[in-house]
Amino acid sequence: MTGPGHDGAGAERPAAIGLDRLSLNQATVKHLGLKEAVALCVRHDIPAIGLWRDRVAETGLAEAAAAVRAAGLQVSSLCRGGFFTQADPDGRRAARADNLAAIAEAAELGTDTLVLVCGGLVPGQRDLGLARRVVADAIGELVPEAQRLGVRLGIEALHPMFCADRCVISSLGEAVDLALRFPADAVGVVVDTYHIWWDARLADQIARAGRRIVSYQVCDWVLPLPQDTLLGRGHVGDGVIDFAPITAGVTAAGYDGYVEVEIFNAEVWDAPPDRTAATVRERFAAVSGRR
């Protein structure tokens, strides 16, 4: 057997994921505008991009969609909807309206995946169960519009260190539990290595997620954690995460979409974007264990 995935180490290893499945999440090059990020992907032969709503808005939705199409890029996901756990009915209505807008934007941009960061505790409340019920109800309200526009809502479990302030969905299993309450064409889960690598149940939960996996995002867990714990992510290979078994599980579960590299890290943001893109490409082999 020969082929792009063959390294002679044994036929039982799954085929490597090639660079044709690489997507650059634009948060990795945070200081670039949307058109600059698109041009960067083109220069580095990266076939897909994960977009952020603030950068889309800055460019204008129609112009952003046109720029991506003209460049021949695929949009692997739109980041992000969510933040459902508002304190009062007005806040929740506003969150709903904002999420409906995000679904429409995703459709216009040509991606079928809207990533959800669901929100932390309801302000002033310590009740985790309440927050989780608010999230479930809010997702349910979005399902008809998601189905109508062919956009899947990707519930992303965030690392438990963000449970209080950003996302009360703290493990992949919990995200899968939640997703399974809704139709598969409307709600799925995001597997992000940074947030879930530590979980002893991870392999089981990835298998259980199966075709509900709508996005696979990768970056590494780097120690020590920085002052702003949001920014402790690193290039693949700079930290402790063993990507190969996670990727093998995601692949075995049936996921065949793009693999988004999404790195929140002040040093990476300050690096020359072309160097960042080159590093992302170089390190990508390690995602499927071919380092």
Place this chain on the structure above:
Amino acid sequence: MTGPGHDGAGAERPAAIGLDRLSLNQATVKHLGLKEAVALCVRHDIPAIGLWRDRVAETGLAEAAAAVRAAGLQVSSLCRGGFFTQADPDGRRAARADNLAAIAEAAELGTDTLVLVCGGLVPGQRDLGLARRVVADAIGELVPEAQRLGVRLGIEALHPMFCADRCVISSLGEAVDLALRFPADAVGVVVDTYHIWWDARLADQIARAGRRIVSYQVCDWVLPLPQDTLLGRGHVGDGVIDFAPITAGVTAAGYDGYVEVEIFNAEVWDAPPDRTAATVRERFAAVSGRR
């Protein structure tokens, strides 16, 4: 019904845990030596103390045991054994010897509980499964001595943000899975609110832990996280944790031992110890939801 736990809110509420079950973990007053911490507990009518091995060693084991006994204090636990995931056989032998010594110290100090912080990834290895097997094997090796001396090893799940560098046991469920592989008189679990409050499976896992719970430690999760994420803990009530349902679960599971207040926080450490002890007592009512 009247009694110390009755507040008129309804007979269905479990009885409050009284101050007769309060223990001060000496890490909360980190700058005090063992005898000073003992005197502080006596001054504030705190009936038990959780000891740390470094402070015991500094005082001398026999002298520490005598000081605690003379003060009429109970020792709710000894912190800590563990750190099993050494890179080589020599390191693992040294860890074993150190843990055997810790078991003997616990027995000499008159506590039946040795808290284990199991260790992070094996140095140079990204393999979480390997680290977890090393931990399980190491605990198994300690069981006969723990049984001989009547000391239970308390597996503490640490928050997943410490998975890489301090403890690969990252959820209570995982700690229970591990404990159940060993005899109940030798191995149990520690429930520490700071590390596990976020877990959607928490209530189920506390119930499943049942009589395996050998220690209940409390402190609050305070945002923002500080630069040193080890130190982001707060007095009960200063953060987001809803203690009452956790305490109710631990009580329903059959735990009737001391409740240790253990706070790692640079500001708390710098505060006058008498003020800290007074705050610990004042806030304790909130542990069982009577704030």
